[in-house]
Amino acid sequence: FYNHRIPTTHGLWPQVPPYGDSACAKPASAAPDMRDVPECYDGSGPDDAHEREFVKHEWTKHGVCAGAASEEDYFAQTCALSD
Numbered sequence: 001f002y003n004h005r006i007p008t009t010h011g012l013w014p015q016v017p018p019y020g021d022s023a024c025a026k027p028a029s030a031a032p033d034m035r036d037v038p039e040c041y042d043g044s045g046p047d048d049a050h051e052r053e054f055v056k057h058e059w060t061k062h063g064v065c066a067g068a069a070s071e072e073d074y075f076a077q078t079c080a081l082s083d
Contacts, residue, residue, distance in 0.1 A: 009081075009082040011058040011078060012062065014062065014065045014066045014067065027073075028069070030064040031071075032059055032071055033072070034071050034072060037052060038055065038075040038079050041075075058078075059071050059075075
């Protein structure tokens with residue numbers, strides 16, 4: 001899954017314990033609400049199901065503490081950095 005022909009976006013991680021000392025800044029709702037794969041992830045995986053599962057993992061594992069207003073905001077910020 002990590003062998004890509006071109007550079008791809010993986011994600012952003014807040015530096016919360018045990019990897020850093022930042023506080024977890026949760027959004028108002030941590031429930032996954034995106035229906036589509038963000039543009040900077042689209043086409044980076046072996047198939048659509050993998051891409052959707054990977055995006056869900058990034059949000060539930062990393063995004064919910066990143067200080068973003070929502071899941072959509074988290075991925076908008078991530079994709080903006082990859083441009």
